[in-house]
Amino acid sequence: MSITHDSLLHVLPEGSLRIGGERHKDSSGGSMERVDPSTGRPLASFVLAGAPEVDAAVAAARAAFPAWRATTADQRRRVLWRIARLIEEHEEEIKTIVALETGSPLSMNRLTMGIDYLDYYAGWADKLGGEVIESYPNRALDYTRYEPYGVIAALVTWNGPVINTLMKIAPALAAGNTVVVKPPENGPFAVLRLAELCSEAGLPDGVLNVIPGGPEAGDALVRHPDVDKVSFTGGPAVAAKVAAVAGEHLKPVVMELGGKSANIVFEDADLDTAAGMAAMMSVIASSGQGCLYPTRLLVQDSVYDQVVEKVLATAGTARPGDPMRPEVNMGPVIGAGACDRILGQVERARADGDGKLLTGGTRLDGDLADGYFVAPTVFGDVDNASALAQEEVFGPVLAILRFRDEEEAVRLANDTRYGLAAYVHTRDLRRAHVVAEAMDAGYVSVNSFPAMTATAPFGGTKASGFGREGGRAGIEEFVHHKNVYIPLG
Known part of the structure; x- marks a missing residue:
């Protein structure tokens, strides 16, 4: 149509x-x-x-x-x-x-x-x-x-x-x-x-x-x-x-x-909630065009495969199309320049071997070919030093990384020039407080996406x-x- x-x-x-x-x-x-x-x-x-x-x-x-x-x-x-x-x-x-x-x-x-x-x-x-x-x-x-x-x-x-x-x-x-x-x-x-x-x-x-x-x-x-x-x-x-x-x-x-916000998922987290939020708020909502979106997903080794499977399942629920239609939950990116830039970053990541492309990476065709629609795109096993993990894409692209323990998770999360938001998923109250305190970010959300109420200050650190x-x-x-x-x- x-x-x-x-x-x-x-x-x-x-x-x-x-x-x-x-x-x-x-x-x-x-x-x-x-x-x-x-x-x-x-x-x-x-x-x-x-x-x-x-x-x-x-x-x-x-x-x-x-x-x-x-x-x-x-x-x-x-x-x-x-x-x-x-x-x-x-x-x-x-x-x-x-x-x-x-x-x-x-x-x-x-x-x-x-x-x-x-x-x-x-x-x-x-x-x-x-x-x-x-x-x-x-x-x-x-x-x-x-x-x-x-x-x-x-x-x-x-x-x-x-x-x-x-x-x-x-x-x-x-x-x-x-x-x-x-x-x-x-x-x-x-x-x-x-x-x-x-x-x-x-x-x-x-x-x-x-x-x-x-x-x-x-x-x-x-x-x-x-x-x-x-x-x-x-x-x-x-x-x-x-x-x-x-x-x-x-x-x-x-x-x-801008931001390149880390989303840390520990093995004791509610994996369905964590993976669902990770996918929805990075490659579906606003087509990933949000400064505080969790675009770097850090997953503990022991649950990595489970989380990736759940992320891909949620990414598959994207319903791109006419933004006026009630069933549509994913629109186009903002314009031709943004579309070309995002797909160019995806192609460079593939050429440089910055992780494994798990889904997406293309412009949508068919009835949507004339608009600027980019498919939900997920890369796995991404190196945190790569451009894909360090540069803000501002499009529907998620980079997934592995970590071994709490210390490595914090180190990887903070290893970026950005410091807008950070996310922590765990059922361990001690860990939630300790990791939140260790994040170099202006806004840290635990087991959820930020409520962003007018009563709370919002802003970043570093770049x-x-x-x-x-x-x-x-x-x-x-x-x-x-x-x-x-x-x-």
């Missing part, structure tokens, strides 16, 4: 810039056509911001900042809460837009996490109190205040564009900042619709601006003198450029980057970035501490 979405195209918002509460249909950056990753056909076009539009968006955010900062905490709380309720009302519409532009299956697409961020940080808006500090040797009233930075630049990734945007703007807005969002080129429409809903909820003009654009727009936004802080989600290569530009202006940044999204740490990224000292005698 041919995959077409023509009857659903009406849900896509107009592909214009949102600056200061107004739509800008023309731009110095020209326009771009988004290709439907499920069909390979044109989907819709949208305007790209150039340097003048970046200037306009930042100017609008700067102009809106004093009034938004002065808005009482309870008013900011109510606005965020209303945005959350509007997203709930329009959830099916937004999910459809995300499915159209990214290929993420409707059945696997949830906005619950993003809504949770809005509700959670709405609650923080009136709780950002400072502290009174003991003063000596002289008597004084010495206290701290949490104050917003000003204008935040948010550079958002395409996998989960709405959730990723809300993870950034919810704490930033709650703290009193204004924001300029650059959504991804391969997924701008859902973020543009989100901006419309924010306006409907009563967010004042200029507080949130959305400007789709390419690398030039991103560079102009990061280096803009009126941008006070940058929050970036993406890959390490682009992050290094963002950090370098921000560093020229001594501008603080938050970086949520996986720095700074946190979520929890109290997430809102503290968007405030600085001011100390006030008043002598009393």
